[in-house]
Amino acid sequence: MATYDFVFDGLGLRNWCGSSSDGGGGMTSMADLLAKTSGQDAATSPWETPFPSMDELHRACPGFPQSRELTTGLEEGFMSIKDGLKVVVDPLTQPLSWALNEALWVMQAIPWFVMIPLLMLVAWAVGRSLKLVGLVALCFGFLAFVDYYDYTMQTLAIIFVCALICVMFGVPIGIAMSRSDRLQRGMIPVLDMLQTLPPFVYLIPLIFLFSVTEPKLYGIAIILYAIVPVIRLTDLGIRLVDPDVTEAADAFGMTKSQKLFNVEIPLALPNIMAGVNQTIMMSLAMVVIASLVSAPGLGVLVLRGIRSLELGVGLLSGLGIVLLAIILDRVTKAALARINVSQSR
Amino acid sequence: MTDTEIKISIRNLYKIFGDNPQPALQMIKEGMGKTELLEEHNHVLGLNDINVDVPAGKTTVIMGLSGSGKSTLIRHLNRLIEPTAGEVWVDGENILEYNDKQLRHLRQHKMSMVFQKFALLPHRTVLQNAGLAPSIEGQSEHKYADEARKWLDRVGLYGQGDQYPHQLSGGMQQRVGIARALTSNSDIMLMDEAFSALDPLIRTDMQDLLNELQAELQKTIVFITHDLDEALKLADHLVILKDGFVVQQGEPQNILLNPADPYIEDFVSDINRARVLRVRSVMTKTTEPSGEYAGEIDHNDNLESVIGLSEGNTALSYRVLKDGQQVGVLNMRKLVRALVPSEQSDDPESARRSG
Numbered sequence: 001m002a003t004y005d006f007v008f009d010g011l012g013l014r015n016w017c018g019s020s021s022d023g024g025g026g027m028t029s030m031a032d033l034l035a036k037t038s039g040q041d042a043a044t045s046p047w048e049t050p051f052p053s054m055d056e057l058h059r060a061c062p063g064f065p066q067s068r069e070l071t072t073g074l075e076e077g078f079m080s081i082k083d084g085l086k087v088v089v090d091p092l093t094q095p096l097s098w099a100l101n102e103a104l105w106v107m108q109a110i111p112w113f114v115m116i117p118l119l120m121l122v123a124w125a126v127g128r129s130l131k132l133v134g135l136v137a138l139c140f141g142f143l144a145f146v147d148y149y150d151y152t153m154q155t156l157a158i159i160f161v162c163a164l165i166c167v168m169f170g171v172p173i174g175i176a177m178s179r180s181d182r183l184q185r186g187m188i189p190v191l192d193m194l195q196t197l198p199p200f201v202y203l204i205p206l207i208f209l210f211s212v213t214e215p216k217l218y219g220i221a222i223i224l225y226a227i228v229p230v231i232r233l234t235d236l237g238i239r240l241v242d243p244d245v246t247e248a249a250d251a252f253g254m255t256k257s258q259k260l261f262n263v264e265i266p267l268a269l270p271n272i273m274a275g276v277n278q279t280i281m282m283s284l285a286m287v288v289i290a291s292l293v294s295a296p297g298l299g300v301l302v303l304r305g306i307r308s309l310e311l312g313v314g315l316l317s318g319l320g321i322v323l324l325a326i327i328l329d330r331v332t333k334a335a336l337a338r339i340n341v342s343q344s345r
Numbered sequence: 346m347t348d349t350e351i352k353i354s355i356r357n358l359y360k361i362f363g364d365n366p367q368p369a370l371q372m373i374k375e376g377m378g379k380t381e382l383l384e385e386h387n388h389v390l391g392l393n394d395i396n397v398d399v400p401a402g403k404t405t406v407i408m409g410l411s412g413s414g415k416s417t418l419i420r421h422l423n424r425l426i427e428p429t430a431g432e433v434w435v436d437g438e439n440i441l442e443y444n445d446k447q448l449r450h451l452r453q454h455k456m457s458m459v460f461q462k463f464a465l466l467p468h469r470t471v472l473q474n475a476g477l478a479p480s481i482e483g484q485s486e487h488k489y490a491d492e493a494r495k496w497l498d499r500v501g502l503y504g505q506g507d508q509y510p511h512q513l514s515g516g517m518q519q520r521v522g523i524a525r526a527l528t529s530n531s532d533i534m535l536m537d538e539a540f541s542a543l544d545p546l547i548r549t550d551m552q553d554l555l556n557e558l559q560a561e562l563q564k565t566i567v568f569i570t571h572d573l574d575e576a577l578k579l580a581d582h583l584v585i586l587k588d589g590f591v592v593q594q595g596e597p598q599n600i601l602l603n604p605a606d607p608y609i610e611d612f613v614s615d616i617n618r619a620r621v622l623r624v625r626s627v628m629t630k631t632t633e634p635s636g637e638y639a640g641e642i643d644h645n646d647n648l649e650s651v652i653g654l655s656e657g658n659t660a661l662s663y664r665v666l667k668d669g670q671q672v673g674v675l676n677m678r679k680l681v682r683a684l685v686p687s688e689q690s691d692d693p694e695s696a697r698r699s700g
């Protein structure tokens with residue numbers, strides 16, 4: 001006898017359930033088995049009344065689906081649209097694979113004695129601070145010294161490509177959101193979801209869609225995860241632009257696009273840059289997780305540390321990621337600070 | 346004002362803020378009031394049947410208390426706000442019929458605007474801000490720099506072109522705002538409470554600067570203020586707004602001597618009349634030389650200077666000259682009477698109104 005027999009009896013659904021509950025029909029779970037063997041079948045106290053879950057209802061009525069069927073249903077549903085989805089998504093995302101491959105190749109092909117000064121130059125161009133350049137040299141020097149140079153460059157290449165794509169798509173989406181309250185209302189739950197879903201969850205459907213050898217698999221996972229802040233902060237930044245200034249732009253006869261490029265984006269730049277900073281930091285976090293699906297870089301070392309319990313490798317590569325995070329953060333913050341200085345009032 | 350050319354002419358202009366202004370407009374035309382409209386229909390009456398002629402080359406000041414619709418009115422002149430009904434004619438064209446391109450042309454070349462909170466672009470230098478209008482047309486900084494620098498110098502910002510706005514004081518920022526308007530080379534300047542955010546001394550400086558510039562350039566200026574002293578200092582033509590409609594408009598001296606409404610009487614009761622009133626508005630018009638004169642004064646002198654001249658002796662009379670010709674005589678008794686607000690004066694206009 002199952003607890004919820006009365007529900008189906010009461011609703012007169014007994015016939016729909018098929019054979020009357022026989023108690024032995026579906027040996028579904030370990031608990032069932034245990035209950036059977038210990039022979040205390042129906043003698044449940046009210047304290048032990050189970051929640052009317054799918055499995056519990058199934059026990060009362062075999063016609064009712066089990067929760068297992070829900071998950072397999074989801075899976076089958078996804079599988080059935082997978083091919084169609086693939087036809088559309090595959091060519092659309094192909095450039096991402098190319099970009100990642102190219103970037104990985106270029107970053108590793110350039111010799112270290114060109115690459116490190118180049119990165120120092122970039123840091124100088126962005127931050128105009130010798131301290132920052134020194135920090136960059138020190139960190140990359142250290143990582144190269146412990147023979148992690150290649151891994152570092154791979155991680156950096158992936159972050160560059162993904163962050164760039166995040167900005168390319170995120171900023172226009174953010175601008176569109178700032179223009180339309182309706183779009184904003186629609187986008188916010190999507191962004192919330194992207195940001196709160198555990199990153200591993202993205203990976204599962206993506207593995208089904210693409211082969212694990214394709215770089216776009218981890219590329220998409222990183223982009224989906226990291227694009228959120230740049231969208232949010234672009235939207236916020238444009239909405240926060242001083243309405244007096246945009247009115248002045250109108251009053252002097254600017255066109256819409258002149259207003260966007262000469263007033264709104266420059267004035268929203270501090271916020272947009274804060275978004276870019278967060279996007280880069282989140283790509284870095286995700287690139288480590290994405291090593292599970294064959295993303296190269298420092299994450300692979302972390303993974304090796306876990307898999308084969310190589311404590312030293314795990315710790316050192318972890319330190320490498322921290323150093324990279326510090327550099328990326330400082331460089332983007334320095335850019336932000338420079339924008340803020342020229343705009344503060 | 347009939348003899349001067351009219352630059353902007355506002356005809357039967359209405360503005361109602363709200364989701365469905367047309368029915369509300371009908372109700373207003375049938376005589377509903379602002380508070381009623383807000384309480385019963387949740388629409389805000391911004392402007393109510395405005396008719397104003399703005400003379401070319403003169404300063405027209407629009408004055409009214411907070412919320413009277415001044416900003417709303419001035420924003421109709423370059424269509425930053427679209428009216429609910431009415432017409433705005435500029436140089437003989439109804440700008441409400443303009444398409445986007447014509448409207449941009451109007452804003453780029455015919456009208457410039459100066460804002461209460463300066464509204465400079467914080468990421469551009471002072472020079473680039475002053476050159477906003479030419480830069481919108483696509484001119485390079487190199488090309489407009491001379492013109493922009495000329496106007497920056499003219500408003501007293503020598504060599505500040507490379508600063509950023511946040512490095513300047515409020516008064517200096519507003520000078521940039523004025524230079525920006527002048528660099529656009531437009532005939533019409535719209536100024537929405539341009540000096541209200543400045544402290545009193547700087548404010549007086551800026552008013553003097555504007556008067557100086559105006560004497561030199563003769564732009565058509567529409568200036569908004571809620572300060573009567575400022576209005577009287579700048580205005581050739583004064584328009585007084587209340588709750589979205591025009592209570593009185595005309596020459597400031599005239600409004601001062603003959604306020605048409607208790608609202609305006611309230612407004613004008615606190616000011617220093619001796620400093621504001623001019624000899625020409627209180628003199629007796631005559632070209633006949635008669636009797637003894639204690640001296641000669643100009644028709645544009647203010648009464649304060651005449652009182653100073655007479656050393657307080659009310660028995661005297663003065664000959665009033667304009668360009669060296671006699672245009673009237675001023676009796677000191679009459680002058681003293683004009684210093685008292687109109688209820689007590691024997692001015693024929695106000696006598697008619699109160700009697």
Ligand SMILES: Nc1ncnc2c1ncn2[C@@H]1O[C@H](COP(=O)(O)OP(=O)(O)OP(=O)(O)O)[C@@H](O)[C@H]1O
Nearest residue numbers: 362389390391410411412413414415416417418571
């Ligand atoms: N966008 C708007 N929506 C609704 N009501 C508005 C809007 N803009 C202005 N109003 C209303 O129109 C009236 C006139 O406002 P306006 O800003 O023109 O006043 P003002 O004379 O410039 O006042 P102030 O001296 O405070 O600047 C006010 O009652 C205001 O509440």
Ligand SMILES: [Mg+2]
Nearest residue numbers: 415416417538
């Ligand atoms: Mg205002």
